[in-house]
Amino acid sequence: MHQLCIISRRADLYRQLIEKENLPELKITENLQDATLILADPPLMTKQLAHCSKLDWMQSTYAGIDALTQPGLRTDYRLTNIRGLFGQLISEYVLGYLISHQRHFARYQTQQQAAEWYQHHYSALSEKTMVILGTGTIGQHLAGAAKALGLRVIGVSRSGEPTTHVDQMFPIHRLHEALALADVLVSVLPATQQTNDLLNADSLRHCSNTLLFNVGRGNAICEPGLLKALDAGNIAHAYLDVFKQEPLPQDHPFWQHPAITVTPHIAAESFPEQVMTIFKTNYLRYVEGKPLQFQIDFERGY
Structure with a gap:
């Protein structure tokens, strides 16, 4: 028994x-x-x-x-x-926020309350490149969903071997090359010694006005490095669902930062x-x- x-x-x-x-x-x-x-x-x-x-x-x-x-x-x-189990839920989270950002939905909601009629420029997602860090089952599902919306998809993994729905793969030691191509950067990496602070001030400086999503594990992001990348314009906005300390402390600078969206680890239940x-x-x-x-x-x- x-x-x-x-x-x-x-x-x-x-x-x-x-x-x-x-x-x-x-x-x-x-x-x-x-x-x-x-x-x-x-x-x-x-x-x-x-x-x-x-x-x-x-x-x-x-x-x-x-x-x-x-x-x-x-x-x-x-x-x-x-x-x-989580590929569908992660895809909904990432693409939901991405579309909302791209089409200015939150801004229009605010304008509605003030009865303001202003139009804001946007471009199609088919003009964008998404870089996915971690190309296991979740990353592959997200890649397929992104491809269905017309995005170009680049994957980064330890080996860099080709995988489903990904247009181009990079091994992790060529991370900087991949980041330089990213309009949208999504981390679904597991927490290992190799992924600790992988996204830091040095690596993120290769990005330019990039939207960053972390829906993997909180250890992948160097928090001071992210703040520097936001100040420098390397990262335009960060959507963060996972953190090094959870719950996120109430005095943490992420809460009030205008270019950071915090969610309480709910991207995939x-x-x-x-x-x-x-x-x-x-x-x-x-x-x-x-x-x-x-x-x-x-x-x-x-």
Whole structure:
């Protein structure tokens, strides 16, 4: 019998969904020390991981698992995450804000309140180039959605190998070349040692009047560097959904900056019903002794 402990802000719903599935050889326990399996929101497990003496496999309810790959944390178990669910939601977020910015929708809303009739110039998205940092499943989905709207899409990955919907690929060591081409820059990078402060004052100086979106992980942006890039005009506006510290402190300069839009990590939510589909598939593979889907390489951090 496999004992599962659920550590999540939506624990009650996950419990209902699991009990409804009636999975074989599975018992739910409230005691972490008895659990061989854990279904968890990663940030809630960081301080408890050392106490899970019987842990063999943890299924993350999030795509981002950087809370569990920090130096000093144990790695003697299998960790899997959620993939293939967030491309649509991330695309809606990025393209929604992009279209609103391009067509001045917020400005017209303000004008309406004052009964002001002023027209503002705009250009078609088909004249723009989007550079996507990270070309996994989310990046590929976004690339396809952007291509459907006529944008040219450039991808940046560790290897620079060609991938779906991307017109041109660059390896990460040629990042500066890619940034110089960006009208729109989107980071969907995971949090690793290699991505820490990747977007900083030095790298962002290669941009020119670029719209920046960070919907990956907060570590990718050097915050003082971004402020310098905004002041210099390298970045025209930054749409930020993830941050190094969450919640973002109330005295943080991002809140009041006129060229920064802050959202509270809502670009793509983990819906429990979808998470359960992945957990069920993985659990049945686990029982049968098959390799688990979406297993994390602790050395790479993803």
